[in-house]
Amino acid sequence: APLGLRAATGDMGILMAAVRGLSTTDRRKAALLRHIWRPKRFRALLDRYTGKAKPPETRVALLQAVDALEGAGPFIGLRSKSEIAARIDALREDAATPPISEAEAGILDDILNLREKSHNVLERLRDISVDLPVISGAVDMMDARLTALDARGVDVQALDFEGSYGRTTLEYYDGFVFGFYAETRPDLPAVASGGRYDALTSVLGQGRSIPAVGGVIRPELVLELGGAA
Template sequence: MVAETAREFEALEEQARTLLGVFIKAGHEAVAPAVIQPADVYLDVIGESLRGRSYVFLDPDGDELCLRPDLTVPTCRLHIERHRNGDRPAKYCYNGTAFRFQPVGAGAAHPREFRQAGIESFGIADREKADAATLALVFEGLRTAGLKDFKLRIGDLGLFRALLEAADMPARWRQRLMHQFWRPDAFRTELMRLTQSPADTPGGVPNELLAQLDPEKPDEAVQLVSNYLDSEDIEIVGARTVGEVTDNLLMVVADQRAEPLSPRTAALISSYIGVTAPARAAGARLKDLMGSEGVDISDALDAYHRRLQLLTEAGVDVVHADFSAEFGRTLEYYTGFVFEVIVPMLGEASPVAGGGRYDKLIRMCGAPHDVPAVGGAVHTERLLAAVRG
């Protein structure tokens, strides 16, 4: 699907100009983020799925760089360069190339070099309103470019996070389950493990050392671990520090002393993950599910319903949209509302557009605190193929 002829290239350029025209008219500033990016930023934020598919290399100075696998992170970095704290409201749009490794035989809809035309919005406190405006603008761009037959799929990591916060479990288990959210099999394995034996003793670590460590005395634990490593002449491999090794061991100790996760709580989380329904019906189903267990996530549900209402008012057809509780896209920096636009000829594995909310990404890119942020991007090669039919 990569442009191979001058005519194909011009068709993609014309399509991109159409999309950017829509985005600029809506108040987004056109920018051109750098293609080459610091690898450490990407490898920390994009998640396991794309980490191994990023093109990473060393420059002559020994700095680790990468070809951008998306344009959201570069736009975040551009915003921070302009506004150090990252919290000044701003809206950007772009059209550029992204790069992701694809195995041989991945198909024309999954090239290693592809284009994204997208929008990003920072610093808008009314999250649901910004979510709805972003998706509505993406829809407007798609329709203006000639796309007619498409389906909306949505998810909401804010609902899932609210459920974890309401559930009776240690904070470290919430972090662990949140981390595994994007890997369904690993998530279910971890959830089951927490109901049985939450702690896995690291290989080679004697029980005598673990018995001496007290999660309430982290400084003392660091010294104990350091003394043990010295006495056994063990050298830490890689970039980890003694403090980081100790933190991991203290979590093991805390898990060993904790009661397993309640099977009832695990069943509720599992039931939530399994919810798939039309978008409007999903909210009622989730409310009933939580009510049956006395769990209150009403604030997150109110935000979900308000967003649907705002989308409807913006002209987005949510009646035929599908909600999936375990849908979170493939990029692990998302924190709330997520969406993908599906066309029948390409299928769910090749969305023509997608995006969502990522309130922690600006801080992960260097800002001093979290900043409300949401965006969406169109895969222009797929869009052109879908428009042509």
């Protein structure tokens, strides 16, 4: 490959579809989706929603209080008393929500832990979609993408796929993501990276969206690796 680069790919759309398909409340799914690009926070929420992580005793006491705001002292900050009360009510509702099943949490982990050649990952995702049919559409898109890449001469048999790839980059990527890395220089960031961000066009277009893809090339890294000026 030019400059000795290794291509890495992922698909945020598959993970997001899996979260949307969980058997839990819309509030919990929205929280997981909001933090999907923050792996540590996402894991903390998932552990809480599955019951693996127990809530702090202070929160338990707060939610069990008849009047959680009694004796709270002066209100400081931008939130009003009614907003704070609404937040406490939401926490009480969440505490009473049944946990996400171990089976569904396990499926999320299976997707996040995928790290193989793309064609092998596709077969594994087909198997996973039997238990979580909601991801089938995103998996079909991956299949179509690999077919299109193959038709254009890309060796998809050698194309790496990582289930977690793209989760620590810019938050507007919501589909296929990619990056190119110098195999002999693991200390360097991606020489080039990018992905799909259809949802961003919906925000900018006030509800009207179009398919969109973008990327960035870091010319200083190209030069450092010996590329032509």
